[in-house]
Amino acid sequence: MFENLSERLGGVFDRLTRQGALSEADVATALREVRVALLEADVSLPVARDFIKAVTVKATGQAVTKSVTPGQQVVKIVHDELIRVLAGEGAPEALKIDNPPAAILMVGLQGSGKTTTTAKLAKRLKEKNGKRVLLASLDTNRPAAMEQLAILGGQIGVDSLPIVKGESAVQIAKRAKTQAAMGGYDILFLDTAGRLHIDEVLMDEVQAVRDIAQPRETLLVVDGLTGQDAVNVASEFDGKVGISGVVLTRMDGDGRGGAALSMRAVTGKPIRFVGLGEKMDAIEPFEPERVAGRILGMGDIVALVEKARETFEAEQAERMMKRFQKGLFNMNDLRTQLEQMMKMGGMQGLMGMMPGMGKMAKQAETAGFDDRMLRRQIALIGSMTKKERANPDLLQASRKKRIAAGAGLEVQELNRLLKQHKQMADVMKKMGKGGGMKQMIRQMM
Numbered sequence: 001m002f003e004n005l006s007e008r009l010g011g012v013f014d015r016l017t018r019q020g021a022l023s024e025a026d027v028a029t030a031l032r033e034v035r036v037a038l039l040e041a042d043v044s045l046p047v048a049r050d051f052i053k054a055v056t057v058k059a060t061g062q063a064v065t066k067s068v069t070p071g072q073q074v075v076k077i078v079h080d081e082l083i084r085v086l087a088g089e090g091a092p093e094a095l096k097i098d099n100p101p102a103a104i105l106m107v108g109l110q111g112s113g114k115t116t117t118t119a120k121l122a123k124r125l126k127e128k129n130g131k132r133v134l135l136a137s138l139d140t141n142r143p144a145a146m147e148q149l150a151i152l153g154g155q156i157g158v159d160s161l162p163i164v165k166g167e168s169a170v171q172i173a174k175r176a177k178t179q180a181a182m183g184g185y186d187i188l189f190l191d192t193a194g195r196l197h198i199d200e201v202l203m204d205e206v207q208a209v210r211d212i213a214q215p216r217e218t219l220l221v222v223d224g225l226t227g228q229d230a231v232n233v234a235s236e237f238d239g240k241v242g243i244s245g246v247v248l249t250r251m252d253g254d255g256r257g258g259a260a261l262s263m264r265a266v267t268g269k270p271i272r273f274v275g276l277g278e279k280m281d282a283i284e285p286f287e288p289e290r291v292a293g294r295i296l297g298m299g300d301i302v303a304l305v306e307k308a309r310e311t312f313e314a315e316q317a318e319r320m321m322k323r324f325q326k327g328l329f330n331m332n333d334l335r336t337q338l339e340q341m342m343k344m345g346g347m348q349g350l351m352g353m354m355p356g357m358g359k360m361a362k363q364a365e366t367a368g369f370d371d372r373m374l375r376r377q378i379a380l381i382g383s384m385t386k387k388e389r390a391n392p393d394l395l396q397a398s399r400k401k402r403i404a405a406g407a408g409l410e411v412q413e414l415n416r417l418l419k420q421h422k423q424m425a426d427v428m429k430k431m432g433k434g435g436g437m438k439q440m441i442r443q444m445m
C-alpha cells in the first residue's frame with residue numbers, strides 16, 4: 001500500500017536532505033511537491049491544505065538542532081504530521097468486546113469486502129483473543145451471500161447461525177442475539193446486507209437491526225481503492241446509522257491510499273483495520289505510526305532527528321542547570337524557558353510544575369496567558385541587544401520604548417515580562433542555594 005505516494009515523497013525528501021543549508025524557498029518548493037503528491041494520492045483538498053499549513057508553521061518555528069540538516073528536520077516534521085492526520089486525537093481504540101455476547105455490526109456497500117472482513121476479524125478474535133465467536137448473515141436478499149459467510153465460518157472453524165428461509169433481517173438479528181447468549185458466545189458478528197449504493201431502504205434496515213442488536217461496535221467496511229468515495233461513503237453511513245470505526249479493504253492493491261489519509265480528518269472516525277488480500281489472515285490493525293513510516297520510507301532519518309534532539313535537549317538542560325545553581329537567570333535563560341514552554345504545549349501545565357509558581361499559574365489562566373503571549377514575549381526578548389539580554393537591569397525608559405517598538409508591542413507588555421523575569425530570577429536564586437534544582441530543571445525540559 002501507498003507505493004506511489006511513498007515513491008513521490010521519497011523523491012522530494014531525497015533532494016531536500018541532500019542539501020546542507022536550506023532556504024525558505026527550498027522548503028516551500030518541497031512542500032508544494034508534497035501537496036501535489038497528496039492530491040494525486042486522492043487525499044481530499046482541505047486535508048492536503050491543512051497538512052501543508054501545519055508542516056509549514058512547524059518548520060518555520062523550528063529551532064535548529066545540531067548534527068542534523070534542516071532537510072532532515074523537515075522530514076521528521078512531515079512524519080509527525082502524517083501520524084497526527086492518520087491518528088487524530090486520542091489513543092487508538094481496541095475493539096470493545098467486553099460484556100459477552102458483544103455484538104459487532106458490520107455495514108457497508110456490496111462488494112466492499114464486508115463478508116470477507118467479517119470472517120477475517122472472527123478468525124483474529126478467535127485465535128489472538130481466544131474468543132468464542134458466532135457469525136450471522138442478515139443478507140436476506142442474497143442467499144448466496146448468507147451461504148458464503150457460513151462457508152468462510154467453516155473454513156476458519158467459527159460457528160455460524162443456521163440459515164432459516166423467509167426471516168427478515170430484524171428477525172435474524174433477534175434470533176442471533178438469543179443464540180449468542182444461550183450458546184455462551186463472547187462475540188456476535190452481524191453481517192448486514194449491502195447495496196450497490198446508499199439508499200433509504202438499506203439505511204432503514206440497518207437502523208432497525210442496530211436498535212435490536214445494540215452493537216458495541218458498528219464497523220463500516222469500505223474499499224480503499226475508491227479513494228475519496230470511500231470517505232464520502234463513511235460520512236454518509238456515519239450520519240445515518242452512526243459508525244464506531246472503519247475497515248479499509250484492498251489496501252494490498254496499488255491504490256493511491258488517499259482514503260486512509262483523509263478518513264479521520266473528514267469523518268472523525270478511526271480506521272481500525274486494513275484488509276491486505278483475499279486470504280483469511282490478510283488483515284492488520286491500523287497503526288498510524290507504522291503507516292506513516294511506510295508512506296515516508298525514511299525511518300532512519302526520523303530516528304536520527306529524534307536522537308539528535310534528545311542529545312541537544314540534554315545538553316541544554318545541563319547548561320541551564322549549571323547557571324541556575326549559581327543563581328543566574330537572565331533574559332536568554334528566560335527565552336529558552338519560554339520556547340520550551342511553547343513546545344510543551346502551553347503555560348499553565350508547566351507553571352503548575354514549578355515550585356512557587358502555582359499562584360502565577362492561576363493568574364496566568366485568568367489573564368489569558370497563552371501561546372500567543374509566549375510568542376510576544378519571545379519577540380520582546382528578540383528585540384533586546386545582547387547586552388540587555390545578559391543584564392536586564394540596564395533597561396531604562398528609552399531602551400524599553402525601543403524594545404517594545406521593535407517587537408511591535410506596548411511598553412506595558414515589556415514591563416510585565418520584566419516583572420515575570422524578576423519573580424522567576426528570585427525563585428532561581430533561592431532554589432540555587434537549596435536543593436531540588438536538578439529535579440525541577442528536569443521537569444522543565
Ligand code: GDP
Nearest residue numbers: 110111112113114115116249250275276277278
Ligand atoms: P461484500 O459484498 O462486501 O460482502 O464483499 P466480499 O466479502 O464478498 O468481497 C468481495 C471480493 O473482494 C472478494 O473476492 C474478496 O476476496 C475480495 N476482497 C475482500 N477484501 C479484500 C482485500 O483486503 N484485498 C483484496 N485484494 N481483495 C479483497
